[in-house]
Amino acid sequence: MNNKIIIETKNLTLSYGKHPAIRDCNIQFLKNKVTAIIGPSGCGKSTLLRTFNRMNDFIDNFNIEGEVLFEGKDINHSDMDPVEIRKRIGMVFQKPNPFPKSIFDNIIWGPNINGFIGSQQELVENCLIDAGLFDEVKDRLNSSAMELSGGQQQRLCIARAIAMKPEVILMDEPASALDPKATMKIEELIKKLKKSYTIIIVTHNMQQAARISDNTAFLYEGELIEYGKTNSIFTKPDKQQTEDYITGRFG
Amino acid sequence: MNDILSRRKLKAKIFRIIATISTWSSIIILIILLGNIALDGFSNINWTFLSSFPSRFPHKAGIKAAIWGSIWMLALVAIIAVPIGVSAAIYLEEYAKKNKLSRFIEINIANLAGVPSIIYGILGLTIFVRFFQLDRSLLAGSLTMSLLILPVIIMAAREAIKAVPKSIRLGAFAVGATRWQTIQSHVLPASTPGIFTGVILAMSRAIGETAPLIMIGALTYVAFVPENINDPFTTLPIQIYNWVSRPQVEFHHLAAAGIIVLLVVLLTMNATAILIRNRSLKKYKW
């Protein structure tokens, strides 16, 4: 069994100004696995996730100490181009944010600006199929993405992300704005996607983490309390705090 | 007790009546104003008027030179001011860090918007007419007007750009786009209707301004259509001012006619702006 580490943090401390959001975090994410990051609101989950594709660069007083290694290289090194990193580590946001363009253009835009040569039609169709959206939209690829339902928009955003052929897909509570039926579709999609991609998903829904992830990390107030196989975390957690959170003693 | 209460209620009622009258008097004033001008000038609106040059004789005078001068000036101002204004707005909204310098630029632009237009005339006279020796040309006039409306364009463009939700930009960055690619493909297209509306409103201001152009020497008696940007010129407001300043009553009627033409042009421009604004609200439903 090849459990290769694809993203790893070493002594990672993230802060806004003087206020630390994540403290001294050491974690390894395995390739082609789904890793869930769980924890109560405000514990730093999203901050941690956004660091992996350097989306926190856009926040003015954000500070990083420690290392974030992607395939062995520190992504914050001055030699590394954040734009390149984002091509290899994609992201799906909490609220679906399709571009105000057609479904087709939403998906092909990213590859186009990166010099994609090849059949656009084929790429768009394959991504839609992989995202489980093709059947619903195959007749209206040129219609506006804003006309889709919330769940469809989110699957479109996933299709848009995989059109870049990333190695990792970061998902920031991707189903929290969706109804249960749409959520189920997203979860099934994630389970399929892990064959080709590594997925790191932040979720405040524990049952969701238990359903779809291979590994789970539990964060509390900026610290990594426990990390391991999802099965163990949810049946025999090591730390008392983990057990308290999972059994709902606090949230 | 009841007596006091009914007095208070009466006061409230009277106040409401006063407020209502005050408000509706704006419409009355507008109607009187437009009516007065229409009655005064309508009889002079004919093809001769629109196609003749000014003259010492009222019955021969026309606003052809002024119309063409205004058109030329508007076109030049658009070419000069819009790229600079939109670029500045893009820089301030998308690139500039929120520090003292950018705050200073912001305050500066807001102040420039409140500077009396005649000061811009002084600026234009000294820099464009005298220092750059452009003389009293269309170029000098257009450059001066561009500086005048630049703050208006920058502020309108910034609002339009700000209205584009941050999530669109984040979505673009997340697929590995650079900042300029994001602006070019997503921010600009979405903010173009708002920018366009703002530009039209700025142009409306430019076409009606008189003082700065008088200062840079736009002539009040021009009997030709400008042929290139170095020619002297006149504009609708200046021609109107010229006719108003004459003692003969016939010229006042001509001025009224000129005003009608000016107002029709302004009405068309603003109606276009409103149409665009309404159409775009349908497309970009944030």
Add this chain to the structure above:
Amino acid sequence: MRLLFRQINLKEKGIEIFLSLSAFVSILTTMGIIMILFTESFQFFKNVSPVEFFFGTQWEPLLVPKSFGILPLLSGTLIIVAGSALISIPFGVLTAIYLSQFASEKTRNIIKPVLEILAGIPTVVYGFFALSFITPILRSILPFTEVFNAASASIVVGIMILPMVASLCDDALRSVPRSLKEGGFALGSTDFEVIKGVLVPSAFSGIMASFILALSRAFGETMAVTIAAGATPKLTINPLESIQTMTSYIVQVSLGDTPQGGIEYQTIFAVGIVLFGVTLLMNFFANWVMNRYREVYE
């Protein structure tokens, strides 16, 4: 062929620099204005003492004997400002109160465009209206009114800036939270009492700022006063007389054949710097009022 990311970075940086230059045009403009006004005024004040300029009561720079006291021009401008305030402030505030408290959506959709139209009418048109409509009426009521007088000009300037007062006050009143209003009503107050006692004081900073900004605009108004108020610099408080404002003086000089470099030419800049300085101060003051007294509603 894909560009290396260093090449793309160069292009990105280049675009950023180009865009920033556009933003700096605005700074250059301000610097230009300040520099020109100061250097030319400096020349002027070499020949005319500041005391005479700021305190002299005679302004006759073009004919002998020359005098360079700015007070007549200043008083002309101030009459216009005061007169336009008398019209625009009461009507503007009342309109704003009506629009924000009493008017239906339909009414707002009529009145707001009307105000925008009034605000968008070029100032020459207002000048014409003053001369051809207001002045005759004024002269029929008060026969000793001169053909060119400050009152007509003040009236139209007041109409011109009314929309500004109305619109800014409307914004200020609408930003007062409902809960404050409701608190007033819950104490059994009438409409008028709530407006007077709760609403207007709560929107005070915005309302005050709107007055200052509108008056600053009246201070710098040029064409309406040039056409209708006259060209006779005079220290007077009688609005029915002909006067001259600072702005219309500048227009008068530039329409004439004043040679460059002479003292007459330099008067443009001396008057200009006063004009610029006062309007700038008024705008800063308006901002200061907004910030200092800004009522913070969560």
